[in-house]
Amino acid sequence: MSELKIVFVGHVDHGKSTIIGRLLHDTKSLPQGVVDKVQRIADETGKNFEFAYLLDAFAEERQQGITIDMTQIKFSTRAREYLIIDAPGHKEFLKNMISGAANANAAFLVVDAQAGVQEQSRRHAYLLSLLGIKKIFVLVNKMDLVGYSEQRFRTVADDIKIFLASLSVTPEKIIPLSGIAGDNITRRSENFSWYTGGTLIETLDKISDVDEKISATLRLPIQDVYKFDERRIIAGRIESGSLKIGDKIKIFPEGRETFITELAYWQERDKKKSARAGESVGIIVADEFFNKRGEIITLSDDKPPKISNRLRASVFWMGKNFLSVGKSYKLKLATTEVEATVEKIIRTVDAATLVRQENARELKRNDVGEIIFKLKDKIAFDEFGRFQATGRFVLVDGYDVAGGGIVLSAQTAEFEGTIFRNGELSFRAELFDEFYYDVERREFTQVAETENKLYEVGDKIPTNGFSFNYPANFDIILLNAAGFVKIRGAKVDSIGQLEDYVFEKIPLMNGRGFGLKVNSAESFAEFLRRFKAIENVRELADFSNKYFFLNQFRELKFYFDYVI
């Protein structure tokens, strides 16, 4: 069995290092010298033996008392080998935590039983969900401090479950333990008579490492093409699926088709006919196209990757400079590199507070955002939900990797939201955005739709949403764009310029779905006149209060929302 990579995350001081130290100590994975050294420190300073110190490889860390960088430690049980990535909890070191966690097979979120879920507990859980780590376990630590109370454990467990649910994450398991006392780490404890689940070590050994990659579709990103002799060898690592000599393949973005004639090898004993996910291979194909790095090879019958010069992605930003609209970065996805310009920031989420902002202009360090990129060339890629390896990327700003991201979808056109179009005429509306009051942050939020939606004459429109409920017949008056849309029988009836609009006695609303207090042709003309006379935002507010109902067709609902 191969090695399992695991990561421990959680709020600073909730006990990650202690639990890891305990695990290593109790599985006898540490050289005696290290244990002696920590014992000596304890003796000299007159303090307790700190399991957390076992991990500190650098002097600086011991002085600061926090972990500077991720450390990688190996240990093994009877079942298999493990690689622990110790991700730091300190605020400034987000990038190290991400570096470490990005490659993990499973993650353990440590939560202090007394302190409960804290800022970084959430932030780390959020990032884990963003990094696509599916197996998330929760360790409720320091149970000794709460008298091993089952009730306290349930409370903390419920809190974290509710939070994780908002991220669409279901924890694999929630384990109560004490790092200091060693309860439930490698041995069951009398103190947890009410707990029947396994210990940490039993849980670890049960994690399945079945490689889901193997059975999947072929994805082989071209890493390089060699011509050491008369053959042209295409080199790369198979990210998913498998291939063999004779297979018909397609090479994207162009989609050229050929077949595999040979697998290259160095010594006779490395000779083989097939290869599968994880292997670094060299293949030779029948037709010598001009293949190059960055292209993606699939089997001919496989579902092809997406091909586009625009994509929508979730991005976490670690750069010193802000990521902002209009700026260009080098985007590296599998082996592709392409210049990517930020076309739109749909929204940002502060990774610490999880406060979101719609339609932002920039992304700050430690922020996460949903972004539309315009790429200089068309590239082949996948949606992260389908294939992780070809659905994630990093962004390079200058010389530095400043962000990472996962592809949500290919975007065929510029992000425009909801558009009503009639030939040359085209109007944007926010009719189907949701408005609600966030009970946790205590503020009103407008959440935009993320897909482009186009409505033309004859198209049916949705009339019911979470926070709106439109009649079957109404007119939309778009003051700023000087247009109108008539809806009849929940279908688009006509779209035109405001100057051509003929008033009818029918419900009216603006582009956001706010009802209009106008009931005659005269008052409609007066309404237009007043709109044209507006000179400042104060007048705009007065005008709005005079003419709009917030809640004629909309209902402000209460809601909570942590995520994009």
Added chain:
Amino acid sequence: MNKLDELEAESIFILREAYCKLGKLGMLWSIGKDSTVLLWLAQKAFFGHVPFPFIHVDTLRKIPAMIEYRDRVAKELGIKLIVHTNWDAVKMGASPALGRLECCRLLKTEGLKQVVKKYGFDGLIVGVRRDEEGSRSKERVFSERNAEDSWDYTNQPPELWNQFKTDFPKGHHIRVHPLLSWTELDIWQYIRRENIPIIDLYFSKNGKRYRSLGCECCTGKIDSDADTLDKIIAELKTTNVGERAGRAQDNEDSYALQKLRREGYM
């Protein structure tokens, strides 16, 4: 795939990435077990046509058998080998009498810096492993060195999803570490599996063997009866003596190697 297959595939991926993305490339070959495994992996990665030279920084203080082995294997595999010595330091009389750390700095660190400058390398492939000692455990796969060859380990870029640091200012270079995830035990198991010819100093003679190779003056033997690969592997599975325990320079002070590495040591 078992663990050795995975490690092999990953190292090959890294070597190919270095060749594709870094301009002028060289690989350090210290004659020891790790860099000999690396040499083997390079042959596999490029199907026997390794497209860059190997570099040996010769302190003139190496165990003589190492030099014989070096020249013989280089000839057999037909590899391009650059041997470099910091002659200025040798003439000045660099020796452990100046202090072991100073001797290392002059003959190895400075020697290495000289080759990098002389050939204008953008990338240097080095066989360090994370499990060797503390400061190496903090390394990245692609690790930047500035114009003074120093390493800023507090400010390292994240390495996400096999996307390595391939953008850097002119004059800086990248240390590439394809063996970072390997352990000492992995190395020996791979040597056994692949039947890699390895220098015989590692095998026990008269109850002693070298566990790590370096300069004759500063490298001690350990007590061991392991005179075959199987016995070395069995021994490693039970030992709790550090791998570099025989390396005198490390024991000069607790942070010796970290200090050396900050200045450019491998």
